[in-house]
Amino acid sequence: MTQWPCPLPGGGTADEWALTMRPDGAAKACLLIVPALFDEGNKLRRFTVEVMRRLAASGVACVLPDLPGFNESILPLDTQTPGDWQVAMEGAARHFAASHVLTIRGGALAAPRGVPGWHYAPVAGASQMRQMLRARILAAREAGRSETQDSLLEAGRMHGLELAGYRLGADFIAEFGGLVAREEPSMQTITQDMLGGPGLWLRTEPGEDAGQADALAAIIAVALAQRETA
Amino acid sequence: MQDDTDQLLRAILRDVLGLKPGQAEAFTAQTGLFGHLPELDSMAVAGLLTEIEDRLGIIVEDEDVDGDMLADYGSLLNFVSERRGAA
Numbered sequence: 001m002t003q004w005p006c007p008l009p010g011g012g013t014a015d016e017w018a019l020t021m022r023p024d025g026a027a028k029a030c031l032l033i034v035p036a037l038f039d040e041g042n043k044l045r046r047f048t049v050e051v052m053r054r055l056a057a058s059g060v061a062c063v064l065p066d067l068p069g070f071n072e073s074i075l076p077l078d079t080q081t082p083g084d085w086q087v088a089m090e091g092a093a094r095h096f097a098a099s100h101v102l103t104i105r106g107g108a109l110a111a112p113r114g115v116p117g118w119h120y121a122p123v124a125g126a127s128q129m130r131q132m133l134r135a136r137i138l139a140a141r142e143a144g145r146s147e148t149q150d151s152l153l154e155a156g157r158m159h160g161l162e163l164a165g166y167r168l169g170a171d172f173i174a175e176f177g178g179l180v181a182r183e184e185p186s187m188q189t190i191t192q193d194m195l196g197g198p199g200l201w202l203r204t205e206p207g208e209d210a211g212q213a214d215a216l217a218a219i220i221a222v223a224l225a226q227r228e229t230a
Numbered sequence: 231m232q233d234d235t236d237q238l239l240r241a242i243l244r245d246v247l248g249l250k251p252g253q254a255e256a257f258t259a260q261t262g263l264f265g266h267l268p269e270l271d272s273m274a275v276a277g278l279l280t281e282i283e284d285r286l287g288i289i290v291e292d293e294d295v296d297g298d299m300l301a302d303y304g305s306l307l308n309f310v311s312e313r314r315g316a317a
Contacts, residue, residue, distance in 0.1 A: 198245035
């Protein structure tokens with residue numbers, strides 16, 4: 001684990017943690033990994049680290065920073081916006097001299113601008129939001145309360161909202177649902193069917209799949225090697 | 231249509247519940263879901279419904295979702311088949 005100065009939206013920095021894997025003799029440039037969001041971030045953490053291990057073993061330095069408000073970050077989640085995350089990941093890309101980026105699922109929505117790379121199974125903000133709203137509505141119904149997506153969103157845009165155990169601010173709610181992964185020539189999409197198995201974020205119990213980690217790491221390592229010799 | 235839906239729905243349950251090969255295929259109409267599978271909490275049900283919408287091309291309204299619909303495999307298959315037929 002490495003601490004790094006994460007840029008804050010109002011100026012200044014906060015110390016955030018990143019998991020780094022830098023094999024001996026690796027080039028200074030590294031692969032920045034933007035983690036999946038919310039519950040998927042927890043479910044895919046182990047898979048993400050397994051992919052990093054494989055990349056490091058093939059000589060690729062990798063860094064996995066926390067998004068502000070998640071994991072070891074001490075910043076409150078309810079003051080974050082997707083734009084803040086993007087600024088944070090751009091700061092991480094500069095600090096760690098990232099030559100490429102790999103985003104995982106909703107991490108695509110916080111991809112740093114100007115860094116080429118890959119989106120793994122990107123998901124739109126609207127889709128993640130809808131699923132978390134639905135979970136809240138179902139849980140409320142079990143408790144005998146009636147809520148709707150429209151009323152929750154309306155209230156959320158005014159006062160913020162707690163979804164799936166995550167306290168989100170009003171600005172976040174207003175922005176997140178409209179976000180999709182940026183399509184740029186420098187960003188390629190790695191779809192789930194390229195990994196040969198169902199997405200591990202689907203599982204109710206976090207699982208692991210060595211074959212999928214092998215496949216994702218191989219796609220990145222081969223592409224990086226081809227770019228180096230090109 | 232029915233055969234296709236049945237197969238797709240079993241695949242979704244297998245992926246979401248992390249079932250072993252053959253386990254979802256052994257589900258009968260009476261196999262209990264919500265309330266019988268501890269891992270199927272509200273977050274998991276939300277994920278399950280999202281996958282059903284994406285892979286089967288239907289929309290599930292929140293008011294459609296209740297204990298009856300998710301009671302057992304047969305009731306979920308009936309609901310999904312009806313929606314696909316109406317689409």
